[in-house]
Amino acid sequence: MRIIFIGPPGTGKGTQSNFITNKYSIPTISVGDILRSNTTQNNEYNKKINDIINEGKLVDDNTIVQLTKKRIHQIDCRKGFVLDGFPRTIPQAHALKNMNIKIDYVIQFELSYKLIIDRIKGRRIHIPSGRIYHKKYNPPKKENIDDITGQKLTVRKDDNEEKINKRIEEYQKYTLPLAEYYKKEEQLGYIKYYIINAQLTPLIIHKQLEKIFIQ
Template sequence: MRLILLGPPGAGKGTQAKLLAHKHGIPQLSTGDMLRAAVAQATEVGKRAKAVMDAGQLVSDEIVNQIVSDRIDEPDCARGFILDGYPRTVPQAKALGQMLKDKGLRLDAVIELKVDEAALVRRMENRVAETTASGGQVRSDDNPEAFRKRLVEYREKTAPLSEYYAGTGELRVVNGMENVDAVTAEIERILIPA
């Protein structure tokens, strides 16, 4: 099973990816984790990524695409994988499509978790209030202003992936506002043919 999860920050992609990865015995591939691993292992592409990051620049699509390609070639991905946080843009999606085609693979589904953004902001505000009340440490980016900025960036850069994958016929939409178990059940229903 080869799957992409789409949706804005706070939609539950990470939660669903972990549950699906555990149930199906396939890895959850996070771009950040793959990038850090490539740098730590000092692979050729990892060295290039480190040089770019050390210079304070953003890692190019070319480097990110190569890191993803290398990771997909690892033995634990033979039965499939769940991409979480990649692709982020339509050019990355097109590169992924070509990469998979070159490897003789295809996606089984692209699942978008549709959510009400205002409700997400309220959830985040409640989580911050609960964390603060219990004496916990609140993440620096866990505030309404930063969260709204992340949502705007998502709408501008990543949301166009929905239209792209709808055009390829791979997009399936799930109501991400349901409880975790209901969302998982709906995703599993979509994946049965896969």
């Protein structure tokens, strides 16, 4: 299965991609994680990427395409993958199509912007595993501590209201048009396209995704 998740930040894409990775043994390719891992390398190019991320802006298409292409061609992606955060623009979608990689499903997550802000401000992350918690909706057993490893949870630098609003603006401008793009792809029979109400509980969404993938 080759799956694309699209939707604003804070709609639970990371939680659901972790579920799919664990259930179907295919990797999640998070462009955000790829970019953040690259910024740990201390050079001028990666510092520039880090500055863009911290401002809540989108990294240029060419950089995103090249990093994602490199990741998709690794051996663990042969049986499929979940793309979380790519493509984010129409040019990126065209670039993915030009890679001759067949996408099977596109899943769009929808949620009101008020709830998005509420969710992101309370989000806590275990960086090594990608596990995501929330102070109100999905708290860890011990405050700010990962349930499995006992390691400290962190808050992403861009998980504040000013940066969240900037990311939502970027999403509306650049990523939301992908919905129409992929609806047309579905009409042409190239993919299967579904919309998920991200206000539902993670367990209900798990079950909805399972039904989608056995059709």
